[in-house]
Amino acid sequence: MEALVHYLQIIALGIVEGVTEFLPISSTGHLLIAEALGLGREPDVFNVVIQAGAILAVVFIYWGKLTSLFGHLENASGRSYLLKIGAAFVVTSAVSLILIKHFHLQLPEKLEPVAWATLIGAFVIFAVEFLSKNLYPHDDISWGEAIAMGLAQVLAAAFPGTSRSGATIMTGLMMGMKRPAATEFSFLLGIPTMFAASALDLFRYRKQLVEGGGHLFIDILIGFFVSMVVAFFVVKWLLYFVRSHTFNGFAVYRVILGVALLAALATHVLPDVGENKEDEHAVKAETKVPIPTLAPASQPTTNVDSVSSAPTVPATTNTVPVDNVAPVAPAVTPETNAAPATNVPAPQ
Numbered sequence: 316m317e318a319l320v321h322y323l324q325i326i327a328l329g330i331v332e333g334v335t336e337f338l339p340i341s342s343t344g345h346l347l348i349a350e351a352l353g354l355g356r357e358p359d360v361f362n363v364v365i366q367a368g369a370i371l372a373v374v375f376i377y378w379g380k381l382t383s384l385f386g387h388l389e390n391a392s393g394r395s396y397l398l399k400i401g402a403a404f405v406v407t408s409a410v411s412l413i414l415i416k417h418f419h420l421q422l423p424e425k426l427e428p429v430a431w432a433t434l435i436g437a438f439v440i441f442a443v444e445f446l447s448k449n450l451y452p453h454d455d456i457s458w459g460e461a462i463a464m465g466l467a468q469v470l471a472a473a474f475p476g477t478s479r480s481g482a483t484i485m486t487g488l489m490m491g492m493k494r495p496a497a498t499e500f501s502f503l504l505g506i507p508t509m510f511a512a513s514a515l516d517l518f519r520y521r522k523q524l525v526e527g528g529g530h531l532f533i534d535i536l537i538g539f540f541v542s543m544v545v546a547f548f549v550v551k552w553l554l555y556f557v558r559s560h561t562f563n564g565f566a567v568y569r570v571i572l573g574v575a576l577l578a579a580l581a582t583h584v585l586p587d588v589g590e591n592k593e594d595e596h597a598v599k600a601e602t603k604v605p606i607p608t609l610a611p612a613s614q615p616t617t618n619v620d621s622v623s624s625a626p627t628v629p630a631t632t633n634t635v636p637v638d639n640v641a642p643v644a645p646a647v648t649p650e651t652n653a654a655p656a657t658n659v660p661a662p663q
Contacts, residue, residue, distance in 0.1 A: 322537065324355035329365055329538040333545025336369035337502065337553060339440065339481025339565045340572075344429040347475070348576070351426060351588045358527060360520035361535055367513040368539035369546035373502050376550055380503075399456060400500070403465030404507045410469045426587045427580055432476030434573030440566035443485045450491040456500055460490045464500065468508055479505065484562070494557040502550065 331349050335342040350356050374381070384393045467486040471479035480501050487497025517524070524531065579585035 321355065325357075325534050325537050326541050327354050328357065328361075329368075329541025330545050332362070332365045332538070333369050333372070333542040333547075334549055336366065336542075336546055337373070337480045337505070337550050339436075339478045339484060339562055340569060341429070341433065341436075341471075341476045341478040341481070342366070342369075343475040344433060344478075347424070347426055347429055347588060351585050356588075357534065357538075358520065358523040358531065360517065360523040360527070361531070361538060363513050363516040363520060364535045365538035365542040366509065368541075368543035370506060370509040370513070372543045372546035373506055373550055375547060376554075377499075377503060377506075396456070399458060399461035400504055400507070402458065403461045403468075403504050404511075406462055406465035407468040407472075407508055408511065410466065411472055414469070414473070424588065426576060426585070428474065429476035430573050430576035430580065432474045433569050433576065436477055436481060437566040437569035437573065440481070440485060440562050440569070443489050444561050444563055444566075447488045447491070452493045453491055454493055454496045456487070456492060456496065460487060460492060461500075463490060464504060468504070472512075479508075481562075481565070494561075495554070498554065498557050 328346065328349060331345050331354075332342055335345040346362055384397050388394050388397075464483045464486050467482040468479055471477040471482040480498075483501040483504065484494070484497045487500060488494065492500075524535075576585070580587055
């Protein structure tokens with residue numbers, strides 16, 4: 316029964332990743348929420364690999380377009396499109412590496428920043444949808460728009476809850492791109508970006524993968540497959556949805572979720588999983604520090620009360636533990652026990 320519950324939790328986490336990875340609602344934030352709600356806590360490498368499963372679904376969906384682009388590099392427009400994806404990817408990678416190296420950028424593990432980013436992102440969507448009505452919509456993408464979408468991915472990396480797809484799509488809309496065009500470029504840009512990020516994180520957490528053994532491998536395999544299948548249908552649906560709908564519905568969802576999270580955290584109805592992780596990091600750091608012993612290594616620990624009246628045992632004596640040494644009387648020689656010579660009768 317316990318095993319069944321565990322695998323149901325793994326499937327649930329795969330569904331959460333597959334649904335939220337490409338919708339403008341943040342997959343990282345939803346995985347933290349799922350953990351806080353008790354859907355189980357898996358090693359970081361688990362989240363990395365199942366994320367790659369969701370990205371692989373996009374490769375299958377755009378397989379025809381990708382083979383066409385790479386198979387006809389002589390086509391100027393197709394070649395330009397690929398170069399723009401590459402440029403946006405390079406911008407994302409370069410800026411992210413600089414932030415990681417010099418400013419120690421890392422994703423927060425607490426729910427509170429996720430709640431605020433979720434709420435703020437909702438109002439950004441509302442604003443972009445309102446302002447984009449007055450722009451001239453176009454299907455093509457310029458070099459400036461590609462670079463801007465590459466920078467938008469960095470914003471999503473710095474603030475979980477922002478959503479990578481949401482940040483890039485909103486950037487494209489803000490610059491006048493049509494929703495289908497901005498969504499497609501965002502998804503195609505996500506292929507090299509997320510695969511590179513997953514490979515980097517997989518190397519970083521390789522020790523977890525080795526130490527996890529067969530059980531972790533099975534969990535990852537199930538989560539990867541579930542995430543890939545769910546993401547495939549979600550992306551298909553979203554590409555159809557954006558042809559005739561705005562993203563305001565997702566903004567409404569983000570408002571409800573952000574307010575609910577902040578209220579639950581403020582009233583302690585929902586625990587902030589990041590606090591537990593920080594405590595665990597502190598415990599691990601403490602256990603790495605060796606604790607010095609007061610007694611010399613060559614001497615066994617003694618009970619002072621039991622040997623207070625005993626003569627001092629030399630430090631070099633290791634044959635008998637001090638705890639087992641009984642009080643020793645001074646050594647007596649035969650001469651000291653014999654009667655004085657004057658008291659012994661002379662031989663006859």
